[in-house]
Amino acid sequence: MEKQFKPVPDVECLKYHGTQDRPDIKIFVSHRIDLDSETIDNPLYIPVRCGAVFDEREDVTMLGDDTGDNISEKRLSFCEMTVQYWAWKNVKADYYGLCHYRRFFNFSKHKYLKDEYGVVLEEQLDADAEIIYGFREKTMRSVIERYDLIIPDSIRISSLPEHPKSMWEHWDQVKYLHLEDLQALLDVISRLQPEYYQSAQQYLDGDQAYFFNLCIMNSALFNRYCEWLFPILSELEQIIDIENYTAEGQRTIGHLAERLLGIYILYLRQNVRDIRIKELQPVLFRNTKKSVPSLRPAFNKELEDKIVPIVLSSSNVFAPACAVAIQSILYNASVEKFYDIVILESDISDKNKKLILSMVDGTDNISIRFIDVTPIIKNYTLVASEHLTVETYYRFLIQEILPEYGKILYLDGDLVCNRDVSELFCVDIEGYMLAAAYDPDVGGQINLKNSDTLSYLVHELKMEDPSSYFQAGVLLLNLKEMRSAYSLEQWLTFAGKRYRYCDQDVLNRYCQGRVKYIDMAWNVMIDCENRRVPVVIHEAKGEIYRQYHEARKHPYIVHFAGFQKPWKQRGVDFEEEFWKYARNTPYYEQFLFNITIPPAMPDNGLPAIGVKGALKIYIKKKTDIWFPKGTKRRTVIKRIFGRFVKN
Numbered sequence: 001m002e003k004q005f006k007p008v009p010d011v012e013c014l015k016y017h018g019t020q021d022r023p024d025i026k027i028f029v030s031h032r033i034d035l036d037s038e039t040i041d042n043p044l045y046i047p048v049r050c051g052a053v054f055d056e057r058e059d060v061t062m063l064g065d066d067t068g069d070n071i072s073e074k075r076l077s078f079c080e081m082t083v084q085y086w087a088w089k090n091v092k093a094d095y096y097g098l099c100h101y102r103r104f105f106n107f108s109k110h111k112y113l114k115d116e117y118g119v120v121l122e123e124q125l126d127a128d129a130e131i132i133y134g135f136r137e138k139t140m141r142s143v144i145e146r147y148d149l150i151i152p153d154s155i156r157i158s159s160l161p162e163h164p165k166s167m168w169e170h171w172d173q174v175k176y177l178h179l180e181d182l183q184a185l186l187d188v189i190s191r192l193q194p195e196y197y198q199s200a201q202q203y204l205d206g207d208q209a210y211f212f213n214l215c216i217m218n219s220a221l222f223n224r225y226c227e228w229l230f231p232i233l234s235e236l237e238q239i240i241d242i243e244n245y246t247a248e249g250q251r252t253i254g255h256l257a258e259r260l261l262g263i264y265i266l267y268l269r270q271n272v273r274d275i276r277i278k279e280l281q282p283v284l285f286r287n288t289k290k291s292v293p294s295l296r297p298a299f300n301k302e303l304e305d306k307i308v309p310i311v312l313s314s315s316n317v318f319a320p321a322c323a324v325a326i327q328s329i330l331y332n333a334s335v336e337k338f339y340d341i342v343i344l345e346s347d348i349s350d351k352n353k354k355l356i357l358s359m360v361d362g363t364d365n366i367s368i369r370f371i372d373v374t375p376i377i378k379n380y381t382l383v384a385s386e387h388l389t390v391e392t393y394y395r396f397l398i399q400e401i402l403p404e405y406g407k408i409l410y411l412d413g414d415l416v417c418n419r420d421v422s423e424l425f426c427v428d429i430e431g432y433m434l435a436a437a438y439d440p441d442v443g444g445q446i447n448l449k450n451s452d453t454l455s456y457l458v459h460e461l462k463m464e465d466p467s468s469y470f471q472a473g474v475l476l477l478n479l480k481e482m483r484s485a486y487s488l489e490q491w492l493t494f495a496g497k498r499y500r501y502c503d504q505d506v507l508n509r510y511c512q513g514r515v516k517y518i519d520m521a522w523n524v525m526i527d528c529e530n531r532r533v534p535v536v537i538h539e540a541k542g543e544i545y546r547q548y549h550e551a552r553k554h555p556y557i558v559h560f561a562g563f564q565k566p567w568k569q570r571g572v573d574f575e576e577e578f579w580k581y582a583r584n585t586p587y588y589e590q591f592l593f594n595i596t597i598p599p600a601m602p603d604n605g606l607p608a609i610g611v612k613g614a615l616k617i618y619i620k621k622k623t624d625i626w627f628p629k630g631t632k633r634r635t636v637i638k639r640i641f642g643r644f645v646k647n
Contacts, residue, residue, distance in 0.1 A: 008068040008090045013046050018094050025144055027097030027216060028087045030080035031062060037101040037288040038125045040135050045099070046091075048083045051075025077242065079254030080213055081233065088226040095144055097216035102288045105150065105214060106281040107134030107143050114281065118155040118211070125285040126375060133283055148275050150216040151265055152282040154208045167204040167259065176249035181240050185256050188235045189263075193228060199267040203259070210262040212282050213254075225264055233257060289372055294403045298340040298367035308422045309340045309408040313394040316345075319352040320587035321567055322413035327359060328581040329417050330366060337422045339366045342402070344394040346374045355586040373397055376488075393503045395475065396491040399482045406480045411557075412473035414565065415523075416577050419556040424476060424522055433481045434507070435516040437523040439471035440548040441532060441561075442501075443540035456500065461509040467541050470515055472504040473559045474523040486510065520547045524555035526573035528562045567591050 018024030052064025053072040066072035068090035164170035445453035457466035499505035566575035
């Protein structure tokens with residue numbers, strides 16, 4: 001079937017064609033279709049999806065290399081060359097450039113330390129990096145317009161860690177590349193472009209190299225380059241059989257294109273008089289994930305009255321527990337409602353994401369999405385505590401991440417729901433910042449003798465009514481009021497101060513007087529070691545204690561708040577509610593294993609006791625039962641197994 005060509009979009013970034021004083025510079029940035037990468041806010045950079053013909057995503061606004069005259073279908077072998085081909089065939093400019101979604105030129109006047117491969121390594125592509133490396137139109141124009149060709153700093157091949165003596169040897173050191181393919185390159189140049197043959201030989205035999213397929217050229221050089229380059233690549237494509245190559249080896253054409261750029265540069269240096277060439281440092285960004293995006297609702301706007309937006313926070317360690325919370329939501333969900341579940345995270349593995357997403361396979365009214373919040377929180381100091389991780393602060397990000405929602409339900413990941421949470425979502429909170437349940441634990445601490453909690457609430461949190469302190473594991477947030485009261489930056493600045501209960505204290509301090517209190521059955525905190533209820537909660541104000549006691553009889557949500565977790569140990573209050581849902585998650589067997597044998601690395605990151613340690617503890621406990629302290633039996637057994645037995 002003859003290839004069908006879609007028209008090139010009539011977009012603003014392609015319309016400018018320059019003037020004599022302000023030439024048209026277009027640097028095409030090759031982006032992956034399987035990664036939502038950050039882009040640079042600069043009209044000189046044109047982001048283009050490489051291999052866009054394979055992109056199955058909907059509502060993608062970034063340009064693709066699959067319109068007009070294109071070779072988008074060759075992405076797996078030609079790599080970013082499909083973007084360069086598209087630019088050559090479909091776009092007019094005075095200067096053309098090619099960069100990668102994570103590799104750019106350093107346009108600043110400063111020279112930065114490079115690694116052993118000649119690259120400046122930078123952690124995050126963000127606004128700060130754009131300033132540091134001169135990614136501003138005025139700065140870039142002041143450099144580009146003075147030269148005909150801009151290329152990466154040359155690298156001495158022999159200085160690389162493997163110390164190759166030539167490009168041939170360097171190619172041969174890469175396990176997925178084949179020397180005969182590099183020889184094929186030289187043979188094709190000899191046949192198709194003999195005038196370049198001497199430069200090609202010198203480049204491949206030499207010690208200077210230009211890597212990364214980064215370049216900016218005036219239009220004459222660029223067109224000449226493409227007219228020379230692509231016939232060679234097409235011929236190589238016919239000669240080289242990559243069918244049985246590894247996945248990386250099948251990118252051989254792209255690797256050869258990188259060598260061809262070096263050959264072209266050497267040829268120009270040797271044969272074009274007065275050519276103006278500038279070498280710049282290449283910068284590699286390790287993390288190019290897009291800054292936390294503003295999410296649109298997962299379901300159509302016509303369903304607005306039936307959508308229940310739910311946000312949870314989790315780390316990779318707590319992902320299995322979070323999955324149980326989600327399973328409890330799914331089990332009690334109404335078929336009449338649509339549940340838009342968003343999980344805020346920074347390190348959940350792809351494996352755990354797939355397992356959690358598998359829980360909603362085949363469901364039409366439930367969506368689960370993961371949002372990496374690292375780009376936002378990296379500039380703030382968030383103070384964790386013994387039992388609370390930094391993920392608890394993520395709830396402050398909700399007002400920015402979900403701009404189209406006026407109200408959402410926030411749930412901690414260490415709870416289970418025994419009732420359809422859409423009922424809670426329907427609570428009217430007009431005029432309030434949020435709805436929450438009283439915290440009976442803190443309420444009890446207020447009245448404990450020798451406790452400084454009351455003083456802390458009054459003097460540190462500035463609470464006018466300390467007994468109004470609420471528990472923040474279940475929150476119905478009025479995002480309109482939250483945004484109106486404080487910006488995201490203000491919330492995170494507040495959170496930078498050290499508090500006893502982290503973000504929960506922040507919310508209690510800055511939302512006081514604007515809280516609607518809900519039935520405590522929506523957030524029933526468990527007892528801990530049979531002490532929280534009889535020792536602490538029992539001392540709470542009578543009304544709060546009675547509400548809590550009544551809520552325990554019919555908990556809508558059981559919250560495993562505190563140091564005891566049912567997935568870590570047995571005998572936890574309300575543990576049967578956890579296991580009721582856990583057995584229907586992909587993590588059930590893992591839970592059973594971990595509760596029997598402690599994991600190699602516990603949640604707090606401290607060295608775990610492991611199997612041997614668990615056995616040692618088991619023997620010690622049994623010894624105390626079978627051989628009580630002070631008995632002759634214990635003396636005898638201590639002589640035999642002294643390392644397990646203490647007096």
